[in-house]
Every structure is written in structure tokens, then in C-alpha cells.
Amino acid sequence: MINLNCLLDGPESVQISVSPDQAAHASGTDASLTCSAVSNPAPEYQWLFNGLFQQSGQQVVIAALGVNDTGSYTCQVFNNVTKRSSSSSRNITVLTPVSTPNITSNASSFIEHNDTVVLTCVATGPDVSYTWIEDNSVISNGGRLELSATNNTLTITGVLRADGPFTCRASNAVSAKTSEPFPLNVFYGPDIPIIIPEPDTPAYTPGTDVTLTCYAQSKPAAMLSWYLQGVLVQSGDKLNIPNVSSKHIGRYVCQAFNDVTGRYISSSIEIDVLEPVGNVSLRSTNSHPVEQRDSVLLTCSSQGTHLKLEWFFNNHPIQQNDRITVSGDILLIDPVNVADTGVYKCIVSNGLNNGSAETYLEVFSVPETRSHLTPGAVAGIVVGLIAACLIGGVGGWLIARKTSGGSQRFTVEPAQSDVYVCIGGDAEFTVRPSSAISSGTWEFKSKAIVQWLAPNLVIPPEYKSRVDLNFTSGSLVLRSVNESDNGDDTVTVTAVGGAQESATITLSFIEHCDTVFLTCVATGPDVSYTWSEDNSVISNGGRLELSASNTTLTITGVLQSDGPFTCRASSPVSAKTSESFQLNVFYQPSPGHPC
Known part of the structure; x- marks a missing residue:
């Protein structure tokens, strides 16, 4: 059996381990390197x-x-028996930690929307990189925020009051530190x-004490001023108006x-300011109209502000229908009937007081004829007189005209003596x-408009x-009238029995036809306009809008x-009035006699 411990070999597999094992080491810290190898002995x-x-x-x-x-650290290993050697190397990098970064700015204060901010971050140490942070979020390039190539500079275009505070983080391979938050000093406003x-x-209500308080966000605090109709009233955030009255009415401007x-x-x-209701009056264009023929216009006039108007007939609220129309201070009945006879009342009120006015309207029925006058004659006289009163309410009074031609057994009556029409x-x-009747002629200024002998008709080119003619009555419709048609038109008709009779009707042009638009133009910021007529300020209502x-x-x-x-144009700092503007109005002549 072979004893492996007796084998002589190596060294081989030389390795170096570093503790702590990291790419770089901070200066001032400790490190150790340990070498190992396979070798016998x-x-x-x-x-x-x-x-x-x-x-x-x-x-x-x-x-x-x-x-x-x-x-570079190299470990050399040597076996004294085998006389062999081997080695291995490791690099150690030592870096100085970064210092705490400091932020500087290109200015100490800025104006919102106008200025550009440049922030620079500086830290000492090798291989430093920078990161910018706002509200705990890392900033990247885009929009109003721009980073330099090395990230040490942050540029903010069109600075806003909400921008910041900003912090800068400096780091390298061995350390990282964050600056103190850097707030921006941004001046802004004033806001509206x-x-x-x-x-x-x-x-x-008159007599109330009113206080107006003005506030505008601004840095530094805004200077506040109060104006009325372009005139400085006072400075400060509060405007006290004690015992308010109609003289205080107007638009108050707070300028910051x-x-x-x-x-x-x-x-x-x-x-x-509520002005009391007063001088309530109720006028009628026709106090004695004839049923199914005439119309009546009731007008309720009053003084005061913030008015509420109600209409009553015989103490009952008036209900509108196809004959009765209510439009604010106007009540129109067209046509009237006998059931419309009674007391009409308008009640005008606001939160301060109220007032009323009433008038009696009597509607006549067409009478049955039991005298030598024909029904046509009676109706014609009544309508003619009523028409004279109605038109007289606008431009004076008119006299019914009738020319009698001869025989008492044949008459011709005009439904109205004067016809008023818009051009x-x-x-x-x-x-x-x-x-x-069998024939007749209409003449204007001694020239025939139309001649007829039923069923034949002669009309000048x-x-x-x-022209439209009614053969039965001889009534005429003249269309698209113009200024040259103004004057007397006379009809002469011949009865079947041969009697002749004439009647004259006067054609006149009236005002009330046109609508006028006046426009006021002035240059300048925050311009407001006020219209006046005869030195009185105009407000919405009635014919004026x-x-x-x-x-x-x-x-x-x-x-x-x-x-x-006149038109007055004003801004918070000035006011000017236009030249007086006079309208050129054509209107019917007024004889000057009461109806």
C-alpha cells in the first residue's frame, strides 16, 4: 500500500483572498491579504x-x-524539497471618501416665470458623480430642468414658486454624501x-354697513388699492362703506x-343698493277698445331697483293665452273681447317695499244699427276715433277724415283715417x-293707383x-311702401245704383320700427364701460339692453x-367719456292736440 503523504509535489493552485473583498477600499480602513497553495511539503x-x-x-x-x-500585491510560494515555485497577484485600490457636497446658486432671489436658476454642486474626492433630488425624487433631464454633462449643474428655466427645495448627492466607489436642502427664494404674483x-x-338695503376685503397671493406682499369708476378711493386690504345708499352703487376695483x-x-x-319702489303707474294705449277688432297694450312704469312685477285682472293673477301676452312691464291683449272688461292692476315690489297701480278697461261690443247710419258707418267712426287716440299716444293726436260725396243713401267709411306703417x-x-259697389278708383296725388269695373282691373306699371284690391268693398293693400308713398290716398266708389262717394286715408311713416346698435371701443387694459343718456347711467331694462x-x-x-x-370707458387708474352721440330718427308729425 502506497502512503500518499510521502508524495512530494507542488506548489500549485496559488490563490490570494482579500478581506474585505471589494473593488476599492476607503482610505483609513484596514485590509488583509491571505495566500494559499497546494504543496507537499x-x-x-x-x-x-x-x-x-x-x-x-x-x-x-x-x-x-x-x-x-x-x-499590485504578489504572493510567491516556494517548495524547498521539490525546488519548485509559483505565484499569484491581486490589485488593491484605495480611494479617499467624498466630502459633503455644497450647493451654490447664480443669484440669491428670482422672479417667477421670468428668471432662470443655475445650481452648482461641489464635493471633493476622486471619481465623484452627482445626483440631483427634488421632493425625494431623482431629477432627470426634461422640460424646464436641464442637467450638465457631468451632472454637477442643474438649470431651471422659468422658475416657479413651487420649485425646490433641491438636494445634491455626491458619491464615488467608497462613499456617498448628501447636501443640505437648498430652497429657492422666488418672488411671485400678485395673483388675481x-x-x-x-x-x-x-x-x-340702504343703511347697511358693508366691508370689502381684498386678498392677493404675492411675495413680497402686494400693495392693494381700491378704485370706483376709475377714481382712487383708498389704499389697503379693507374698504369700509358705512350706511350704504344709492350713491355707493357701482363697480369697485381692487388693484394689487x-x-x-x-x-x-x-x-x-x-x-x-335696493332703491325703493315708487311712482308706479299703469298706462293703456286704448281705454275703450272694440271687441274682436282692437288690441290693447298696458304698460306698468315705476322707479326702483331689483323689481318684481305681477299682473292682476279683477284681483286674480293674469294667465297668458293665445290672446294675452305678458312680457315684463308690458301686457298685450290682441284682440280684446267683452270679457276683458274690468280692473287691471300691476304690483311692483323688491326686498325693500312695494307699490301698485290700476286702470279700468271697458271693451265695447259692435252695436246693432237702429238709426239712419249703416253698420259700416258706425263701426268706421268708432274705429277711426280709437285709432286716433292710440297713435296719439306716440306722436300726438289725429283727426279722422271723411269726404262726403253726395247722396245720404250711399256712404263709404274708412276703417281708420290714418294708416301708419314702417318703411x-x-x-x-x-x-x-x-x-x-260696381266700380271705383284709388288715387294718390291725383294719379290713379288702380281703377276697376268688376271684374276688370287697370293698374299702372x-x-x-x-297692389291687391277687394272688389266687394274697394279696400286696398299697398305693398312694400317707401318714402314716396307718404301722403293722402283717395278712393271714389260707385254704387250699383249709380251713387258715388269718396273717402281719404292718410299714409304716414312711423318711428319704433328700427333697432339701433351702438358700440363703444376704447384701448387700454382692464377697460369697463358705462352708458349714459341725458346724464343718467343706463341699466338693462325695457327697450335698452x-x-x-x-x-x-x-x-x-x-x-x-x-x-x-355717451359712453364712459374706465380702468382701475383712469376714466374717459366719449363725445355725445345723437340719433337721427324719422318720426310721424304731431299736431300737438291731446286725445
Whole structure:
């Protein structure tokens, strides 16, 4: 049997182990290198550092490593019996730990949105790499944040108040340290001011004490000023309005200014005060209408603000139907009937007080004829007189015209003596002969418009497409009237028995036809507009309507008395008024006699 211990061999399989085993070692730490090999008998060991002998022994211990300990460590193994040797090498790298990094900035303060921030991170030590962190999240390139090639610089474009704080982490193979958080000093604002009224209500009762408080986010704190109609009222965050009244009505502007950012911004609030209801009146265009023929327009007028209007008939709320229409302060009945006779009342109220007015409306039925006048004559006279009163409410009073031609046994009555129409509209000339007719002629300024002998009709070329005739009554419709049609139109009709009779109806043009749009334009920031008529500020209501921005004033059914108008443009720091603007309104003549 062979004794293996007697075999002479080696050394072979030389290995070096390092403790701690890592790619690099921090200076000041300890490390050991241990060498092993397969050899019989046991070999001798010696160590070389960078090719120079260091010591003998199987292990080398290096206390308090320094940078100079970086290099190649070689273990040589020798067998004195076999006279053979072998070796192995390991590299040791020693690095100095990084220092605590420090962040510096290109400026001590910044203006939001305007400025660019450049942050630089500096740390000492070999092979340092940098990482930037915001709100515990590692920053990468993109958007407003840009890193330099070595990552030691962070650039923030268009800085925001919410940016930061930032930290920088410096590291190498043996250490890592993080800087103190670095906050940015960012000036911003002012933001849009918030106005808080106390008490908060759409309209105030006279005598109430009102406080307006203005707040605007800003760094440094914004300087606040109050303006009314472009005039400075006071400075400060609070505006007290004791014992509020109608003189305090208006738009109050809070302007915020930041003297570092150089920015102005403002917001506003409307202060409205309840004005008591007063001077309630109810007017009717026709107090004695005829059933199934006439219409009645009731208008309820009053003073005050924030008005609520209710209509009543014989103390019962009025219900709208196909004849009765209610639109705010207007009540229209078209046509009337006898059942509409009674007391009409409008009640106007707001949160302060109320008032009312009433009127009596008597509707006449068409009377039966028991006299020498024909039914047509009676109806014609009644309607003519009512029409005179109705139109008189707008432009004066009118006198019914009727020309009598001769025989008492045959008459022709106009349904109304005067016809008022807007330019471009259709004029209806209605006449009522007392008996059957056979022929007739309509003339205007001594020139025939139409001549007829039923069933034949003669119309001049200039009226060919504008005339419609009723052979039975002789009534005429003149279409698309123009300025040249203004004047007296006379009809002469011949009865079947040969009697002739004439009637004249006057055609006039009226106002109320057109709608006017006035637009006010001014340049400047935060402009607000106010319209005035005869030195009185205009508010929405009735025929006058303001656009949402107050730049446009719409006048529906223009009247000769409308205007002149002015427009006042104002900003938080100034106010200017336009030249007076007068409307050119065509209207019907007014004889000047009461109806």
C-alpha cells in the first residue's frame, strides 16, 4: 500500500483572498491579504508590492490604508524539497471618501416665470458623480430642468414658486454624501385678487354697513388699492362703506401691485343698493277698445331697483293665452273681447317695499244699427276715433277724415283715417261701403293707383306688383311702401245704383320700427364701460339692453326722444367719456292736440 503523504509535489493552485473583498477600499480602513497553495511539503511564502519585496508569511495585514497602498500585491510560494515555485497577484485600490457636497446658486432671489436658476454642486474626492433630488425624487433631464454633462449643474428655466427645495448627492466607489436642502427664494404674483364682501348679498338695503376685503397671493406682499369708476378711493386690504345708499352703487376695483415683480392685476365687485319702489303707474294705449277688432297694450312704469312685477285682472293673477301676452312691464291683449272688461292692476315690489297701480278697461261690443247710419258707418267712426287716440299716444293726436260725396243713401267709411306703417311694410286701406259697389278708383296725388269695373282691373306699371284690391268693398293693400308713398290716398266708389262717394286715408311713416346698435371701443387694459343718456347711467331694462361686456347698447323700437348717448370707458387708474352721440330718427308729425 502506497502512503500518499510521502508524495512530494507542488506548489500549485496559488490563490490570494482579500478581506474585505471589494473593488476599492476607503482610505483609513484596514485590509488583509491571505495566500494559499497546494504543496507537499508545506511551502514558504513571501510578498511583493509593485515588484518589491515586502515581507514573508502567508498573510499581509495593512492597517489604515492610504492612497499610497494602491497597487499590485504578489504572493510567491516556494517548495524547498521539490525546488519548485509559483505565484499569484491581486490589485488593491484605495480611494479617499467624498466630502459633503455644497450647493451654490447664480443669484440669491428670482422672479417667477421670468428668471432662470443655475445650481452648482461641489464635493471633493476622486471619481465623484452627482445626483440631483427634488421632493425625494431623482431629477432627470426634461422640460424646464436641464442637467450638465457631468451632472454637477442643474438649470431651471422659468422658475416657479413651487420649485425646490433641491438636494445634491455626491458619491464615488467608497462613499456617498448628501447636501443640505437648498430652497429657492422666488418672488411671485400678485395673483388675481379675491374680494370678499361682508355681508354677501346681491343687493344691499340702504343703511347697511358693508366691508370689502381684498386678498392677493404675492411675495413680497402686494400693495392693494381700491378704485370706483376709475377714481382712487383708498389704499389697503379693507374698504369700509358705512350706511350704504344709492350713491355707493357701482363697480369697485381692487388693484394689487408687487413692486419687486413689477406686476399689476385687479378684480372687481359690483355693489348694488335696493332703491325703493315708487311712482308706479299703469298706462293703456286704448281705454275703450272694440271687441274682436282692437288690441290693447298696458304698460306698468315705476322707479326702483331689483323689481318684481305681477299682473292682476279683477284681483286674480293674469294667465297668458293665445290672446294675452305678458312680457315684463308690458301686457298685450290682441284682440280684446267683452270679457276683458274690468280692473287691471300691476304690483311692483323688491326686498325693500312695494307699490301698485290700476286702470279700468271697458271693451265695447259692435252695436246693432237702429238709426239712419249703416253698420259700416258706425263701426268706421268708432274705429277711426280709437285709432286716433292710440297713435296719439306716440306722436300726438289725429283727426279722422271723411269726404262726403253726395247722396245720404250711399256712404263709404274708412276703417281708420290714418294708416301708419314702417318703411318696407304693407299698408292696408280698409273702406266699408254701405251698399254694393260696381266700380271705383284709388288715387294718390291725383294719379290713379288702380281703377276697376268688376271684374276688370287697370293698374299702372309702377304699381303692378304692389297692389291687391277687394272688389266687394274697394279696400286696398299697398305693398312694400317707401318714402314716396307718404301722403293722402283717395278712393271714389260707385254704387250699383249709380251713387258715388269718396273717402281719404292718410299714409304716414312711423318711428319704433328700427333697432339701433351702438358700440363703444376704447384701448387700454382692464377697460369697463358705462352708458349714459341725458346724464343718467343706463341699466338693462325695457327697450335698452346692454351686452355682457357693456360695450354694446341695443335700443329696440327707437323713439324720437332717444339720446343723446355717451359712453364712459374706465380702468382701475383712469376714466374717459366719449363725445355725445345723437340719433337721427324719422318720426310721424304731431299736431300737438291731446286725445
